[in-house]
Structures are given as structure tokens and as C-alpha cells.
Amino acid sequence: MQIQVLLLLSRAFLLLSGAWAGEIIGGHEAKPHSRPYMAYLQSQEGANYSGCGGFLVAENFVLTAAHCQGDSITVVLGAHNIEQREPSQQVIPVRRQIPHPQYNRETLKNDIMLLQLQRKVRRDGYVNVISLPSANQRVPPESHCSVAGWGRTHADNEWVSDTLQEVELDVVEDELCEEYHHYNATTMMCGGDPEEGKSSFQGDSGGPLVCGKTAQGLVSRGSDDGTPPAVYTRVSAFIPWIRKTMRRP
Incomplete structure (x- = not known):
């Protein structure tokens, strides 16, 4: 309950400050819970809060960008409307942030990070993993x-x-x-x-x-x-x- 209240207060701060949060240009609202792998990341660094996206790749790991690091991160899974306390949501603090060892914050080279969650998720119709590609698989232009x-x-x-x-x-x-x-x-x-x-x-x-x-x-x-x-x-x-x-x- 305390985590959820913190999340909502932090979200309000984001709205007022214009800080970074997820953003899509030229799109539309997704069908609720049609992407059960989606994760919303609430990151705190000092007195500042920021939001990022991520996706569930194992029962206790979320993949995201390395530049989304913070002093602490809370992950929200199973959400459609992150302003509401939906029964489908699972709110889990991050146990360990693991940016790629060759990540460069100036060039954004190797901009990838694993987040190990404090506990495993409960996989259901609202929360589930997404498949990863084979090593070095290429996606051709026009895909x-x-x-x-x-x-x-x-x-x-x-x-x-x-x-x-x-x-x-x-x-x-x-x-x-x-x-x-x-x-x-x-x-x-x-x-x-x-x-x-x-x-x-x-x-x-x-x-x-x-x-x-x-x-x-x-x-x-x-x-x-x-x-x-x-x-x-x-x-x-x-x-x-x-x-x-x-x-x-």
C-alpha cells in the first residue's frame, strides 16, 4: 500500500515537473492488458523521480535501458492505467540493477540493463514474459x-x-x-x-x-x-x- 501511494505521488510530481516519462508519437491507446509483458518503471534519484518503460523477460527479471538507472526503482506490472490501483497490478521493488558492463552514458553505447526483482511475479492473464530473439538475429528494413x-x-x-x-x-x-x-x-x-x-x-x-x-x-x-x-x-x-x-x- 505504501509503495502504491509513493508511486502515485511520484507520478503527480512527474506531471507537474515535465520530467521524462513514457511517450508515444502518432499512436493510439492499447487494448487493456494486451501486452502483459509491459513494465512501468518508477525511478528515484535523490529527490527526483523519473519514469521509464521495460519488459518482463523472466519471472524475476525486467529488461530496460541502462540510462534508466536510479538510486532505487519500483516496477509496476499488469497495468493499463497507472493512475489507478488496478487489481491486476503487481508492484515490486527492484533488488538489483545490472547495467551492461560496457555501457557508456555519454554515447549510449550498450544502452541495456537487467533489473532483478525482489520476488518472482505471479504469471497470469495480466502479467507474463515476452520472447527474446536468437543471438545476433537481424531484423531487415521494412519489417x-x-x-x-x-x-x-x-x-x-x-x-x-x-x-x-x-x-x-x-x-x-x-x-x-x-x-x-x-x-x-x-x-x-x-x-x-x-x-x-x-x-x-x-x-x-x-x-x-x-x-x-x-x-x-x-x-x-x-x-x-x-x-x-x-x-x-x-x-x-x-x-x-x-x-x-x-x-x-
């Missing part, structure tokens, strides 16, 4: 994918969304993301056709880029105004590290 998150729905609107939003977008050629410094096609993916205007945006960070039924990428960074394309961490490049890390005691 149809989707991304989801909670938050603002327009670059000019500072208010975040209470309900989960989603958008369908295509993987595009790596050349379209070369405008981003330090873009590396080996460990990153480029997503979102500039002509369609559909994209993830600031702070939707850590949410999954889902192609088919597999989490092929996770939101890393994008343009200041939400114009696509955006950069996604290529999950398949990190499968050995993910598997090894989750096996550790």
Missing part, C-alpha cells in the same frame, strides 16, 4: 513492428498519458540513423519512417520494440521533437550477456 509506453502523445504536450499507448512502425535502413552520433548498426536498430511521423520519444526509454511476438529492440534515444526515426538497442546482440547474467545467483 513491421510496434512499440508501447505511457506518457505524452505529442511533442508540444507536456502532460503524460495515464493509459498505455502503442504505435506501429517499420524498421528502416541504418543510414537514416547516422545523424545520431555514435550510431552502431551492430548493437543498434533504426526504427520509424520519417514520412509517417510515428515514433517512440523521450523517456519511453527501455520499452520493447516488438516484431512479431519477439522483443527485438528496446527504446534508447530519439530526436528532440519526436520526429522519427529513433534509435533502439538491438537486443539480439546482447543475448549471451542476458542469459549469463540471469543465471547468476
Whole structure:
């Protein structure tokens, strides 16, 4: 109960401060609980709070972006409206934050992190894992994918969304993301056709880029105004590290 109250108060702070939270451009509200792997991350660093996305990959592990680190993180699973105390929600503090050992906060190289939860989730119709790709699997340009998150729905609107939003977008050629410094096609993916205007945006960070039924990428960074394309961490490049890390005691 205390954790839930803290979450709601922190969410209110985010709304007032305009701090980062999940954001989708050009999308629509998702069907409630149609993405049972989705996680909302409430991160505290000192007196500041921020929000990120993530996704459940094991009964006690969530995958997200390394730049979503904080002094402490609470994970909310099974949510559609994060402003409400839905019976489906499971609110679990993070036991251990495990950013990739070669993560670089300046270049966002290796922008990926595992969160070990304090307890295993209760898997049901509202909370479940999503499949990961095979190691080094490539997703070709023009592949149809989707991304989801909670938050603002327009670059000019500072208010975040209470309900989960989603958008369908295509993987595009790596050349379209070369405008981003330090873009590396080996460990990153480029997503979102500039002509369609559909994209993830600031702070939707850590949410999954889902192609088919597999989490092929996770939101890393994008343009200041939400114009696509955006950069996604290529999950398949990190499968050995993910598997090894989750096996550790």
C-alpha cells in the first residue's frame, strides 16, 4: 500500500515537473492488458523521480535501458492505467540493477540493463514474459513492428498519458540513423519512417520494440521533437550477456 501511494505521488510530481516519462508519437491507446509483458518503471534519484518503460523477460527479471538507472526503482506490472490501483497490478521493488558492463552514458553505447526483482511475479492473464530473439538475429528494413509506453502523445504536450499507448512502425535502413552520433548498426536498430511521423520519444526509454511476438529492440534515444526515426538497442546482440547474467545467483 505504501509503495502504491509513493508511486502515485511520484507520478503527480512527474506531471507537474515535465520530467521524462513514457511517450508515444502518432499512436493510439492499447487494448487493456494486451501486452502483459509491459513494465512501468518508477525511478528515484535523490529527490527526483523519473519514469521509464521495460519488459518482463523472466519471472524475476525486467529488461530496460541502462540510462534508466536510479538510486532505487519500483516496477509496476499488469497495468493499463497507472493512475489507478488496478487489481491486476503487481508492484515490486527492484533488488538489483545490472547495467551492461560496457555501457557508456555519454554515447549510449550498450544502452541495456537487467533489473532483478525482489520476488518472482505471479504469471497470469495480466502479467507474463515476452520472447527474446536468437543471438545476433537481424531484423531487415521494412519489417513491421510496434512499440508501447505511457506518457505524452505529442511533442508540444507536456502532460503524460495515464493509459498505455502503442504505435506501429517499420524498421528502416541504418543510414537514416547516422545523424545520431555514435550510431552502431551492430548493437543498434533504426526504427520509424520519417514520412509517417510515428515514433517512440523521450523517456519511453527501455520499452520493447516488438516484431512479431519477439522483443527485438528496446527504446534508447530519439530526436528532440519526436520526429522519427529513433534509435533502439538491438537486443539480439546482447543475448549471451542476458542469459549469463540471469543465471547468476
